[in-house]
Amino acid sequence: AQLPNVAILATGGTIAGTASSSTQVTGYKAGDLAIQTLIDAVPAIKEFANVSGEQIVKISSNNMTDEVLLKLAKRCNELLADPKISGIVITHGTDTLEETAYFLNLTVKSKKPVVVVGAMRPATAISADGPMNLLNAVKLAADPNAQDRGVLIALNDQINAAREGTKTNTTNVDTFQAPTLGLLGVVAGGKNYFMRDTTMKHTHETEFDVSKLDKLPRVDIVYSHASDDSVLVDAAVAAGAKGIISAGSGNGSIHQDAEVGLANAVKKGVVVVRSSRTGSGIVTPAGADSDYGKAGFLDGYSLNPQKARLLLQLALTKTNDPKKIQEMFMKY
Numbered sequence: 187a188q189l190p191n192v193a194i195l196a197t198g199g200t201i202a203g204t205a206s207s208s209t210q211v212t213g214y215k216a217g218d219l220a221i222q223t224l225i226d227a228v229p230a231i232k233e234f235a236n237v238s239g240e241q242i243v244k245i246s247s248n249n250m251t252d253e254v255l256l257k258l259a260k261r262c263n264e265l266l267a268d269p270k271i272s273g274i275v276i277t278h279g280t281d282t283l284e285e286t287a288y289f290l291n292l293t294v295k296s297k298k299p300v301v302v303v304g305a306m307r308p309a310t311a312i313s314a315d316g317p318m319n320l321l322n323a324v325k326l327a328a329d330p331n332a333q334d335r336g337v338l339i340a341l342n343d344q345i346n347a348a349r350e351g352t353k354t355n356t357t358n359v360d361t362f363q364a365p366t367l368g369l370l371g372v373v374a375g376g377k378n379y380f381m382r383d384t385t386m387k388h389t390h391e392t393e394f395d396v397s398k399l400d401k402l403p404r405v406d407i408v409y410s411h412a413s414d415d416s417v418l419v420d421a422a423v424a425a426g427a428k429g430i431i432s433a434g435s436g437n438g439s440i441h442q443d444a445e446v447g448l449a450n451a452v453k454k455g456v457v458v459v460r461s462s463r464t465g466s467g468i469v470t471p472a473g474a475d476s477d478y479g480k481a482g483f484l485d486g487y488s489l490n491p492q493k494a495r496l497l498l499q500l501a502l503t504k505t506n507d508p509k510k511i512q513e514m515f516m517k518y
């Protein structure tokens with residue numbers, strides 16, 4: 187039988203990282219190795235798929251930009267329109283992997299699997315996790331049962347939804363978790379097992395079209411803390427932010443001295459969305475009669491601040507209507 191064709195788009199990260207010794211697992215050079223070197227390190231891939239590697243960038247993912255995100259989304263859409271391509275794997279640093287995965291979850295127009303993969307130990311380390319993660323990701327991208335589940339995050343034998351998975355540990359290989367909703371599935375005995383589906387709209391079901399975009403509106407995140415004030419909010423507005431995500435405390439609460447600045451931002455036409463710095467749970471709707479509702483703040487639902495930022499950027503390419511943007515936050 188003919189093997190499925192899987193395209194691999196490489197962006198760098200620890201999966202392509204090199205260190206001077208096999209015991210060095212921090213302070214290494216991320217994104218050093220080219221994609222063909224990573225593919226050649228896992229000859230077993232050839233048993234499951236024909237793969238082609240394409241180097242998009244070679245960066246540590248803390249340096250990811252809107253420009254690269256747009257380039258990746260456009261390239262995915264081009265490749266997935268080709269009937270010969272079964273799915274896509276994107277190799278990525280883990281630091282902002284969840285952001286790229288969620289951005290693609292909102293902008294890829296296909297039911298075919300798109301799998302974002304990384305590693306926590308550099309390619310040169312003892313028990314490097316990259317090779318097995320890459321093999322699992324290619325098999326997942328070639329798996330018909332992985333179709334129409336939204337973009338997937340696959341590391342450490344676990345499958346997460348792009349919207350829900352988040353990096354929870356600075357160094358451990360078991361870093362991607364979905365604290366509120368749990369895993370979509372697992373990889374065991376070389377097979378993919380799906381336990382549930384995400385309930386939110388994704389990929390071909392969204393209204394976002396990046397084909398004609400070459401930049402995204404500025405959206406900043408302000409992180410709440412004791413003794414907070416409006417200094418950073420005012421700075422965001424002065425820098426031209428069209429939206430601000432409040433990484434609030436608890437259930438999206440905001441220090442009264444920062445709230446003043448955010449309310450003023452709304453009066454100037456900036457869209458403000460409340461999210462939470464807690465890392466799990468939902469930010470419940472404040473209601474039109476509450477102080478937050480009266481100030482015009484929107485509710486971020488279960489998106490973490492970094493993902494809420496991406497949705498607000500895309501939302502602002504379609505509309506400035508707070509009501510419509512709130513609907514998007516409950517839908518995607």
Ligand SMILES: NC(=O)CC[C@H](N)C(=O)O
Binds near residue numbers: 200201278279282307
């Ligand atoms: N484990 C990782 O991939 C983190 C390394 C690096 N900072 C990156 O995100 O690209």
